[in-house]
Amino acid sequence: MLWVGSYDRALPALIGIPFFYWYQMLWIVLGVAVMLPVYFFDERNEKR
Amino acid sequence: MNTTAVTIFIVLFGLVTVLGFVAARWRRGDLNQLHEWGLGGRRFGTVVTWFLLGGDLYTAYTFIAVPAVLFGAGATGFFAVPYTILVYPIVYAVYPRLWSVAQAKGYVTAADFVRGRFGNGTLALAVAVTGIVATMPYIALQLVGMEVAIAGLGISMDIAVPGIGVVHDLPLLIAFVVLAVYTYSSGLRAPALIALVKDALLYVTVIAAVIIIPAELGGFGKIFAAADPKTLLLASATATSLGPQAAYATLALGSTLALFLYPHAVTGLLSASSRHVVRRNAVILPAYSFALGLIALLGTMAVAAGVKSMPQFAAGFKAFGNQYAVPALFVHSFPPWFVGVAFAAIAVGALVPAAIMSIACANLFTRNIYREYIDPDCKPGREAQVAKIVSLVVKLGALAFIIELPTSYAIQLQLLGGILIIQTLPSVIFGLYTNRLNPWALLTGWIAGIGSGTFMAAANGFKVSIYPITLFGYTIPCYAAVSSLVLNIAVSFALSWLFAAVLRTPPRDATVEADYA
Numbered sequence: 001m002l003w004v005g006s007y008d009r010a011l012p013a014l015i016g017i018p019f020f021y022w023y024q025m026l027w028i029v030l031g032v033a034v035m036l037p038v039y040f041f042d043e044r045n046e047k048r
Numbered sequence: 049m050n051t052t053a054v055t056i057f058i059v060l061f062g063l064v065t066v067l068g069f070v071a072a073r074w075r076r077g078d079l080n081q082l083h084e085w086g087l088g089g090r091r092f093g094t095v096v097t098w099f100l101l102g103g104d105l106y107t108a109y110t111f112i113a114v115p116a117v118l119f120g121a122g123a124t125g126f127f128a129v130p131y132t133i134l135v136y137p138i139v140y141a142v143y144p145r146l147w148s149v150a151q152a153k154g155y156v157t158a159a160d161f162v163r164g165r166f167g168n169g170t171l172a173l174a175v176a177v178t179g180i181v182a183t184m185p186y187i188a189l190q191l192v193g194m195e196v197a198i199a200g201l202g203i204s205m206d207i208a209v210p211g212i213g214v215v216h217d218l219p220l221l222i223a224f225v226v227l228a229v230y231t232y233s234s235g236l237r238a239p240a241l242i243a244l245v246k247d248a249l250l251y252v253t254v255i256a257a258v259i260i261i262p263a264e265l266g267g268f269g270k271i272f273a274a275a276d277p278k279t280l281l282l283a284s285a286t287a288t289s290l291g292p293q294a295a296y297a298t299l300a301l302g303s304t305l306a307l308f309l310y311p312h313a314v315t316g317l318l319s320a321s322s323r324h325v326v327r328r329n330a331v332i333l334p335a336y337s338f339a340l341g342l343i344a345l346l347g348t349m350a351v352a353a354g355v356k357s358m359p360q361f362a363a364g365f366k367a368f369g370n371q372y373a374v375p376a377l378f379v380h381s382f383p384p385w386f387v388g389v390a391f392a393a394i395a396v397g398a399l400v401p402a403a404i405m406s407i408a409c410a411n412l413f414t415r416n417i418y419r420e421y422i423d424p425d426c427k428p429g430r431e432a433q434v435a436k437i438v439s440l441v442v443k444l445g446a447l448a449f450i451i452e453l454p455t456s457y458a459i460q461l462q463l464l465g466g467i468l469i470i471q472t473l474p475s476v477i478f479g480l481y482t483n484r485l486n487p488w489a490l491l492t493g494w495i496a497g498i499g500s501g502t503f504m505a506a507a508n509g510f511k512v513s514i515y516p517i518t519l520f521g522y523t524i525p526c527y528a529a530v531s532s533l534v535l536n537i538a539v540s541f542a543l544s545w546l547f548a549a550v551l552r553t554p555p556r557d558a559t560v561e562a563d564y565a
Contacts, residue, residue, distance in 0.1 A: 002130070002301060004293040008282050016269025020281050021345065024129045028337045031133050035140055035331045043324065 054201055056388025057395070060249070061223070064242050064396050068230030071237040080429045083156055085235035085436065086411040088319045090151065094328045096240055100404075101316045101329060102336045103243030105307065108193030108398035109186075111250075111343050112371050113459075118347030119373040122279025124292065126344055130300040132337035135307050140330035143308065144323035145480045145564045151323075152563040157408075158314045158476045159416040165479045167556025168487035169420055174494055175472045176416035179311040180409050180442075182469040185461035186310075187405045187446040190398040192455050195220055196368050197394040200375030201387070217451050223395070228443045231403045232436050236319055239403040246400050249393035254339045257346060257390075261381050265352050274352035295514045295525040302529035306470040309477075311408035312401060343374075350377040368455075402443070410438040460510035467505055467513065467529040471497035474540045480564065483557040489543030497536030504528035 010018040075091050077084040092100060110128070117125030146161065155161045159179065163172035198219045230238045265271050272280065282292040307313060320326050355361050355376040364372040378390045414435040419426055426434070475490045504515035505528055515528045547553070 002134075002297045004282060004297050008284065008293060010281060013269075013272075016267050016272060018272055018280060020123060021126065021272075021341075024126065024133070025338065025341045027133050028129070028334050028341065031136060032331060032334050035137060038140070039327060039331050042327065 050202065050384045050387065052384040053388040053391070054203060056385055057201055057392045060245075060389070060392035061395065064245055064399065065226050065230070067241050067245065068226070068234060068238040071230070071241040072234040074237050074241055079233075079235055080432045082411065082414060082428065082431045082435055083154070085432050086407050086414075087156060087315065088236040088240060090319055091321050092240060092319050092325070093321050094325050094332075096244075097316070097320045097325050097329050098332055099243040099247050100236075100240045100319065100400075101313070101333060103239065103246050103397070103400035104312055104316045104404045105333075105401075106336045106340055106397075107186075107190060107401040108197070108394050109189040110340065111394060111397060112193045112196055112374060113189075114340065114344045115347030115350065115374050116370040118344055119350050120347075120370040122276060123282050124279075124296060124299075125347060126341075127296050127299045127303070128344060129337065129341045130297075131303040131307075132340060133334070134300060134304040136330045136334055136337075138304065139308055139317075139333075140327055142477060142480060143317055143330070144326050146314075146476075147317060147320060147323045147326045148565060149480070149559055149563045150318050153559060156318065157311065157412050157415050158309070158472065159412060162472075162475045162479060163416070163420075164558040165483055166475070166485070166487040166490070167558065168491075171475060171487045171491050171494075172416055173420070174491060175475055176412045178468050178472050178494075178498075179309075179412050182465035183311055183405050183409050184442065184446060185449070185465055186312075187402050187409075187442065188449045189459065189462050190402040190405075191220060191224070191446060191450040192371070192459075194223060194395045194398040195450070196371055196375055197391040197398075198223075199364060199367065200372070200379060201391055220450075221447070223399070224443060224447050227399050227403060228440050231406060231439055231443070235436075236315070236404065236407055239400045239407075240319075242396065242403075243400045246393065246396040249389060250397060251339065253390040253393045254342050256382070256386065257378075258342050261346070261349050261353070261377065264381055265349060271349055271352040274354075275348050276351075290522075290524045292525065295527065298525075298527035298530045299514070302470060302527040302533070303466065305473055305533065306466045306529060309469045309472050311412055312405040315404060315408040315411060346374050346377060350374065353377055353380055355380055402446070406439040406442045406446075407435075409442045410435040413438045463513050464502065464505050464510060467501035467532060468498060470529045470533050471501065471536050473533060474537055478540075483555040483559075484544065484548070485540060486544040486547040486553075489547055490540050492543055493536040493538075493540030496539045497532045500535050501528050501532030504532065 007023045008020055012019055014022040072079065077089040079085045083090060114125055114128045149161060153164055155164065157176065159172045159176035162175050163169060203219055262268055262271060282296055284291060284293065317326055350373040355373065356365060361372065361376040364376060378387055382390060414431055418434050419431060471494050474493055478485060505513060508515060513528050514525050515531065516523050516525045517531055
């Protein structure tokens, strides 16, 4: 996310939303997708 | 003024007030103890913590100010999205440790932890004072958010009261007296319970807004086509400067690192009932980030709707500038009854963080200034009493601030607040992992960070937080919080190493590794 140059563009647009905007919104979901497995892994380890 | 909207607004506000007082009986505890009043007895489970932190971090001011930047300056304002994406992995990794050590040692504030970890009261005092100073203008800005919502409803701020004459800012005064009284009586339980209502209102408003408004405006394609093409994206780097992209990235990074150092964020986290709750919340809180992203886009929608040139909103824009963009958009797009709901969401959204912030300041003052320096032998009952009174004083200060001084001062101070609070990072965050940093080195680093950060902000007249740094003829526009933090960390480490080599004083650490697990 800190490498802004990698997503600072308009295309491809999604339902009229420029790439810059929808790509960052997508990363909110991806961030959760990354944290979930880590969470389950950690919780299981701690129970043992 | 629309009667339907105002009625709905007042009814919802009244409901919330009742809840605030009822909260004292909820999960009943002895409110004469600081950790009961100021941390809700550390009893909040996953769901309550989620609402509490969501209500705490995503404030009314955020919901007014972030779209205002997109409305006025375009893409830059969207930095709030990467910022809230980056923050949660850090919370996940770091904050369960803080929760565990606070639970093991009975810490209520970050400064308590620093006191125990480094055995140095002066460093703890620095952390506590930084927290209070950085939070005060933040509370004031919640009032701005509320003011904008009340003005958007068309309620006059100056109301004639029989027998007294015209009272300025009366609606704001009423709202804040109510807030002050139930915070005093219920402590952290009040904002926790109110946050449930606030977030329900908020999600309804956001979902309705992203369904109704783009449909009215002819779809997202048309909305973005109406935006200024020059600011729709960030300008790229050039041969001599990294340009706005670097500013965007450092703003996101600096805000990320600062967020969970704020006392109200720490208070929210420490009120969780277990470290698992903290972790679970790091995973599920991004739901709010998604709402924030959608709300940010309201700024662009307001451009497309053309609210700025509509005569009925001229007075609002004159009084509040671009911050009036979202209220104007709501009035323009929603039926009156739903305008009432939406504005109640904003106004109640101001109450929750304002309450938590004043409680957090009260905890800091009581624990790290009053008990440390004024009355070291005070009883728990006395401690809680002092905290309650301080929470009142803090709110009155914020209210006086907003009524007496121009709003722009509060915004400038809030901007400085981020630069200040981030300077506690080496003591608090690095402190969670090592006790080998020297407290006097950390204090010197703190002074260097505060000094350089304040200098950079002052050089910009406290108007912009981006200060360009020139290295070998190449300009890097950088958020002053980030560059001053780099200096702070460098000083802290270098001096710690030097002190360790010369003095060889063993760390005076009151905690052991097992406290952190």
